[in-house]
Amino acid sequence: MSVYRRKEKTIKRLAYYQIIGGVVGFGIAIWSMMMTESITGGTLLVLAIGLGFFSFSIYCGQQLLKGAIEKGLRLAMLNQALQVLSFTVVGFGLNYVAGLGFLLGVDFTEGSKVISLLTSSGFELHINSRAELNTLSINLVAIYLMRTIATIQKKAAQEAELAEYAARGKQIQ
Structure with a gap:
């Protein structure tokens, strides 16, 4: 039984998390524009x-659901990496969360x-605005999800390596 089979529930939960986070973010962005x-x-x-x-987040989840697990995990890892750091420094900033975020950081403003x-x-991009703010935060949820993805990827790589080693051993005999 492959790692992906054993972790099927975790992968599906991750897929739905990516999709729901993207859809909610997409909806909030459209609503914000209308307001x-x-x-x-x-x-x-x-x-x-x-x-x-947000579309990328939806795409990541869709790849996982359709069975492109390796590709989906790589993309989900990238999507989570984009969400790890949130900052606002001298008028420039980025805050991106697709799903849930628990941000822990420091406000250097005062x-x-x-x-x-x-x-x-949610998504915030500051370009030459809010110059008075100086903050730096990390998203602990994104870090947790990256760790989960990395664990699945590592186990899959180890399993593939063992299978390759076993196949070579059979060829020698």
Whole structure:
């Protein structure tokens, strides 16, 4: 029995998590745009980037569900890596969460203050705005999911290596 078979429930949960996080984020982004009074080119650019990230999350989950497990895990790992770091520094910042996020970090704006935030799907991109903010956070949920994905990938690689070794042993005899 392959690692992917033994971890089928975990992989399906990860797939649905990726899809639901992307769909919720997509919906929130569209709703936010509809609530915006004036839409500028910059607003549309940020919206397009956010929708691209959320679409990528949906695609990751879809790959896992359709059986492209190795590809889906690589893409899900990348998607989670994009969510690990959240920052705002001298007017530039990024915060991307598709699914759930538990952000733990430091707000350097007025001294050093520890911050924590439980959040759901969202996307913020600051380009030359909110210059007064200086924050740095890590998403513990994304780190946990990356660890889970890495464990599955490692076990699959070990299993493939053992199978290759066994096949070579049969060829020699």
